[in-house]
Amino acid sequence: GAVVSQHPSRVICKSGTSVKIECRSLDFQATTMFWYRQFPKQSLMLMATSNEGSKATYEQGVEKDKFLINHASLTLSTLTVTSAHPEDSSFYICSARPRDRGIDTQYFGPGTRLTVL
C-alpha cells in the first residue's frame, strides 16, 4: 500500500529557532502534498497545498514567511517553521496525492509533534 513518512516524529526546540519537517511518499510519486496542523482536541486544519515545482498555496491566516514549504521533487516536501514560538507547538501532518489516482485520494503521514520551549 501507499506509504507516507514524516521525519522527525517528534522535535523539541527553543523559541526562536527554525525547524524543518520532511514528508516523503515512499512508494509513489505525489503531484500534490498537503500540510495540516492539529492542536489538542481540535480539528486538523489545512495550512497549505504544494504542487511539485511550484509555489505553495497557503490557506487564509497562515503566514507564508513563517511556514516555508518546498516541494522540490515528486516524493519530497518540506515544511520549515521559522523562528518558532511556543504557540507554534502542534501536531503537523502531511498528506500526498498520487499522480496516478483520482483527486480524492490522499495518503497521510504519521505526523510530527513539535514542542517549542
Added chain:
Amino acid sequence: KQEVTQIPAALSVPEGENLVLNCSFTDSAIYNLQWFRQDPGKGLTSLLLIQSSQREQTSGRLNASLDKSSGRSTLYIAASQPGDSATYLCAVKYIQAGTALIFGKGTTLSVSS
C-alpha cells in the same frame, strides 16, 4: 462558515456492541465526505468515501451514510472489537472550499474486552 461537527467527542462501549458515530456539516454543496481513522502516532487511514451523489458506502463491518439535505452523515460500526479503538474523523470537501478537506474534531472510541 463551513464547518464539520462530530458528536459525541468520546464513546466507550463493550466489545460486540453496534455503534453509531455522527457527523454534521453546514452546507449541502459538497463534493464528498470521508471517514478516517486516526491512531496515536500513526497517520490517518481513509475508511470510506461517499461522493455527493451517493447515499451510503460499506466496507466490512463499517457502513457510512450521507444525507445532504439534512447535512448529516453517520458511521455505523457493527460488532465492535477492541481493535476498533481509535479516533474517527469525518472530513468534508465543500464545493466552495476548493481542494481543502474540512475536518471535524473527531470521536474517540474505546472498545473494552
